[in-house]
Amino acid sequence: MAHAEDSPALDNAIATATEKKHKPRERRAATAGPPGLHDGANAPASAKAGPVLPWMRVPITIRPGSGVAVGSVLGLDPRLAEALKTGFHFTELFPVQAAVWQHSAGGLSTAHDLCVAAPTGSGKTLAYALPLVNALAVEDGWVGRMGPDWGGGREGGGKTLAYALPLVNALAVEAAGPPHGRAPGRRLLRGLVVLPTRDLAAQVHAVLQPLCAAVGLRAALAAARTTEAAEAAELVGAGTHAASGHAASGHAASGPGLGPGSGAAAGAGGGGGGGCGADVAVATPGRLMAHLGGTPGFTLRHLRFLVVDETDRLLRQSYQEWLPGVLSQIGPQHAQHGAGHSTEPLGGGGSSGGRGAGGGLEGGGEEEGAGAHFGAAWPQASAGTALPFSRPRAVKIIVSATLTRDPAKLQRLLLHQPRFVATAQRTAMGGGGGAAGATAGGPEGRYSLPRSLAEFRLLVSAARKPLALLALLCGECVGQSTIVFTSSVDMTHKLYLMLRAVEGLGDKVVEYSSHVPPRERAAGLDRFRAGGASVLVASDAMTRGMDVEHVAHVINYDAPVYAKTYVHRAGRTARAGKSGRVITLLRDEDMRHFKAMIRKADNNFVREMKLPPEQVEGFRPALQGALQQLEALLAAERAADVGLAQQQGLVEANQRARQQAADRQQQDRAKQAAVAEEAAKQQQQQDRAKEQPAAAEGAEGAEEGEQAGAKGGQEPAAPAGRPGKRARGAGAEAAEEDGPGTSGRAVAADASAGRSGKRQAREQGPAPNAAAGQRSEEEAAEGSAGGAAGKPGRRNASGSEEGGGGGGRGGSGAARQLPEPVQAGGDQGKAKKRRAT
Numbered sequence: 157m158a159h160a161e162d163s164p165a166l167d168n169a170i171a172t173a174t175e176k177k178h179k180p181r182e183r184r185a186a187t188a189g190p191p192g193l194h195d196g197a198n199a200p201a202s203a204k205a206g207p208v209l210p211w212m213r214v215p216i217t218i219r220p221g222s223g224v225a226v227g228s229v230l231g232l233d234p235r236l237a238e239a240l241k242t243g244f245h246f247t248e249l250f251p252v253q254a255a256v257w258q259h260s261a262g263g264l265s266t267a268h269d270l271c272v273a274a275p276t277g278s279g280k281t282l283a284y285a286l287p288l289v290n291a292l293a294v295e296d297g298w299v300g301r302m303g304p305d306w307g308g309g310r311e312g313g314g315k316t317l318a319y320a321l322p323l324v325n326a327l328a329v330e331a332a333g334p335p336h337g338r339a340p341g342r343r344l345l346r347g348l349v350v351l352p353t354r355d356l357a358a359q360v361h362a363v364l365q366p367l368c369a370a371v372g373l374r375a376a377l378a379a380a381r382t383t384e385a386a387e388a389a390e391l392v393g394a395g396t397h398a399a400s401g402h403a404a405s406g407h408a409a410s411g412p413g414l415g416p417g418s419g420a421a422a423g424a425g426g427g428g429g430g431g432c433g434a435d436v437a438v439a440t441p442g443r444l445m446a447h448l449g450g451t452p453g454f455t456l457r458h459l460r461f462l463v464v465d466e467t468d469r470l471l472r473q474s475y476q477e478w479l480p481g482v483l484s485q486i487g488p489q490h491a492q493h494g495a496g497h498s499t500e501p502l503g504g505g506g507s508s509g510g511r512g513a514g515g516g517l518e519g520g521g522e523e524e525g526a527g528a529h530f531g532a533a534w535p536q537a538s539a540g541t542a543l544p545f546s547r548p549r550a551v552k553i554i555v556s557a558t559l560t561r562d563p564a565k566l567q568r569l570l571l572h573q574p575r576f577v578a579t580a581q582r583t584a585m586g587g588g589g590g591a592a593g594a595t596a597g598g599p600e601g602r603y604s605l606p607r608s609l610a611e612f613r614l615l616v617s618a619a620r621k622p623l624a625l626l627a628l629l630c631g632e633c634v635g636q637s638t639i640v641f642t643s644s645v646d647m648t649h650k651l652y653l654m655l656r657a658v659e660g661l662g663d664k665v666v667e668y669s670s671h672v673p674p675r676e677r678a679a680g681l682d683r684f685r686a687g688g689a690s691v692l693v694a695s696d697a698m699t700r701g702m703d704v705e706h707v708a709h710v711i712n713y714d715a716p717v718y719a720k721t722y723v724h725r726a727g728r729t730a731r732a733g734k735s736g737r738v739i740t741l742l743r744d745e746d747m748r749h750f751k752a753m754i755r756k757a758d759n760n761f762v763r764e765m766k767l768p769p770e771q772v773e774g775f776r777p778a779l780q781g782a783l784q785q786l787e788a789l790l791a792a793e794r795a796a797d798v799g800l801a802q803q804q805g806l807v808e809a810n811q812r813a814r815q816q817a818a819d820r821q822q823q824d825r826a827k828q829a830a831v832a833e834e835a836a837k838q839q840q841q842q843d844r845a846k847e848q849p850a851a852a853e854g855a856e857g858a859e860e861g862e863q864a865g866a867k868g869g870q871e872p873a874a875p876a877g878r879p880g881k882r883a884r885g886a887g888a889e890a891a892e893e894d895g896p897g898t899s900g901r902a903v904a905a906d907a908s909a910g911r912s913g914k915r916q917a918r919e920q921g922p923a924p925n926a927a928a929g930q931r932s933e934e935e936a937a938e939g940s941a942g943g944a945a946g947k948p949g950r951r952n953a954s955g956s957e958e959g960g961g962g963g964g965r966g967g968s969g970a971a972r973q974l975p976e977p978v979q980a981g982g983d984q985g986k987a988k989k990r991r992a993t
């Protein structure tokens with residue numbers, strides 16, 4: 157079977173990519189002024205951004221290089237500082253972390269909600285995790301007991317306020333009694349972080365857990381990684397909130413020897429206590445709703461922090477249900493924007509605008525050094541700090557590298573005097589800049605890319621894509637961790653099988669998509685993380701948030717349709733200030749859309765890449781062998797799937813037949829019994845009538861009445877059947893994993909057909925459920941706002957990321973239309989096709 161070799165010469169297909177001149181607009185932007193010095197207050201809102209909420213027009217700008225040494229972070233609990241240094245090996249806070257710390261006053265301020273838009277890999281997780289844990293530790297009355305040394309700042313760094321503030325705070329907490337009136341030893345859920353997928357939730361939990369343990373708090377994971385019952389036990393305790401938990405709490409461990417530097421001891425205490433619930437939960441929406449509805453004692457009433465990570469994804473239609481559910485639980489203060497229930501700012505200076513505290517970060521003065529800079533900014537940041545004289549409201553922190561600007565969506569979050577914290581403009585390629593990165597297009601730009609990311613596009617025909625991929629993986633990227641993104645689970649699987657068949661590469665390849673069972677997928681990811689595998693072939697289930705430290709290259713085998721998808725895929729490399737490359741394979745017909753998409757995102761950094769034809773040609777024999785094996789492997793899988801499906805069908809048919817026979821027997825028996833009973837009654841009546849003719853009429857009437865009553869009792873009004881718990885859970889979980897379009901029905905169908913059936917469905921054709929499943933990966937989610945109808949919305953048609961369109965899929969249907977097993981046209985072809993139709 158011919159594969160790659162029947163197309164035009166490689167010279168034409170791959171290496172004829174010509175250096176095209178940048179358009180004037182691109183050239184101008186590429187030489188724009190100094191990096192990252194835009195003052196958010198003066199930055200005009202992007203003309204093409206559409207309606208923008210007023211507070212978004214005045215972002216607080218995060219400057220690259222504005223990180224802060226851990227020892228200089230004022231107000232940071234010393235046990236957390238110790239955990240950062242010894243547990244995480246972090247010596248400084250990245251700029252976004254310093255900015256969020258400052259503008260949340262180390263988590264203590266309840267004056268503002270924060271919206272954080274910073275590039276992929278810039279450290280957003282710790283940016284919210286640190287103030288959250290710090291504030292809960294303060295609330296537990298810890299820091300106030302530690303005396304004036306706890307700040308760790310240097311001379312003139314504002315230490316007085318640094319210790320005075322939490323001291324007063326802690327005293328106020330004590331005066332007011334235990335926070336939220338909780339019993340000693342009992343934990344109340346005070347921090348909640350919501351993420352769209354279970355792997356992402358697990359990743360964030362892994363960051364929060366050691367931080368919590370360091371200060372005697374507990375973090376629980378509710379992301380369908382284990383049973384609902386096991387999660388419930390973690391969340392609310394194993395049935396009791398006994399004093400045993402007391403030892404694990406911060407209060408109990410407040411004895412001698414627990415000053416600065418004793419984090420390990422506190423951590424051991426904090427992490428070890430069992431059966432007393434959690435202070436912080438990291439959850440996916442499905443499991444969160446399941447626990448809210450079905451776990452006694454699980455409540456959000458005491459929440460102090462609600463973090464919505466990957467906000468734009470969690471605000472999509474497919475996730476609509478969780479937000480109102482959570483907001484209604486948090487408390488009435490969230491139904492209104494007024495400060496009625498929020499605590500009063502210290503000094504009464506709480507500004508509702510972004511500039512109130514934003515000036516502090518800008519005006520810190522370089523010559524003072526990072527610590528002093530931060531210290532100088534602190535008083536202004538703390539101007540909005542609240543003291544818990546009344547019950548503090550829950551602060552919301554919403555986070556994304558591609559934060560939505562859609563006012564309608566943002567308003568659903570009921571934000572309280574929000575502040576927008578965003579990174580500065582990116583103006584140069586690969587210019588270091590640490591982890592800060594920058595938004596493309598100024599602080600008002602929408603999408604964030606790391607500064608250390610190098611972007612390339614490689615022109616290649618559909619027929620040559622496998623060969624080009626092989627040339628990259630075995631050439632430029634050899635031995636380095638690489639993620640290969642495709643547009644569908646189907647293509648992911650085929651590419652995985654093909655690469656597995658390449659000699660020397662096979663055992664280094666793992667697959668990541670919703671097609672792979674969660675356990676296997678997690679194991680594969682672990683192997684990739686540990687360096688046991690160097691190539692991860694992934695669907696867009698891997699696109700968002702997943703953090704693998706050493707990824708050097710991202711290859712878009714199928715070009716993404718949406719700029720958001722591009723940003724998140726590319727963001728799997730060049731993380732934490734490290735360098736990385738993203739290479740997008742583009743067919744001729746992809747080029748126009750890709751350029752338009754990139755331009756729309758104000759990204760003019762994508763360069764043309766060429767591969768020497770002779771180098772590429774050298775991999776042809778290896779490819780041919782691999783493609784032959786792929787054919788054989790796919791045939792074997794199909795056969796196995798058909799066999800399994802048939803087996804499954806036979807088992808189900810048998811079960812149905814047995815059930816029908818049993819039902820018939822039961823009906824026959826019931827009929828016989830009724831006939832016998834009737835005959836006996838008639839006999840009795842006849843007997844009585846003979847003896848007492850006058851009384852017989854009354855008795856008959858009574859019997860009729862009873863019978864009627866009995867009948868009524870037997871046929872109660874049918875209850876409005878609620879879906880079974882498991883069914884709901886399955887649907888919700890699948891939605892978490894798979895995004896929109898994966899209905900509970902589809903999941904049920906998949907569950908009954910089993911994995912093999914699912915695969916068979918993909919191979920055999922786009923049945924409705926299979927199509928729903930196909931839309932389930934991240935990329936489908938990118939186009940979900942327009943609903944499940946699969947019609948591209950107007951904005952979508954012009955390449956917008958927020959636009960409608962239930963698809964954007966290069967799913968099985970697209971793959972099946974192509975003659976070659978690994979030559980999917982990708983999303984754009986499909987999108988074009990949709991547009992054409």
Ligand SMILES: Nc1ncnc2c1ncn2[C@@H]1O[C@H](COP(=O)(O)OP(=O)(O)OP(=O)(O)O)[C@@H](O)[C@H]1O
Pocket residue numbers: 245246247248249250253274275276277278279280281282556557700701702703705727731732
């Ligand atoms: N202060 C720090 N010092 C050194 N490394 C850090 C620091 N903070 C975070 N990191 C590392 O940076 C990497 C990226 O962090 P994180 O996953 O939080 O990024 P992110 O901004 O959430 O990215 P994404 O948008 O892709 O979700 C992680 O590997 C993390 O360990």
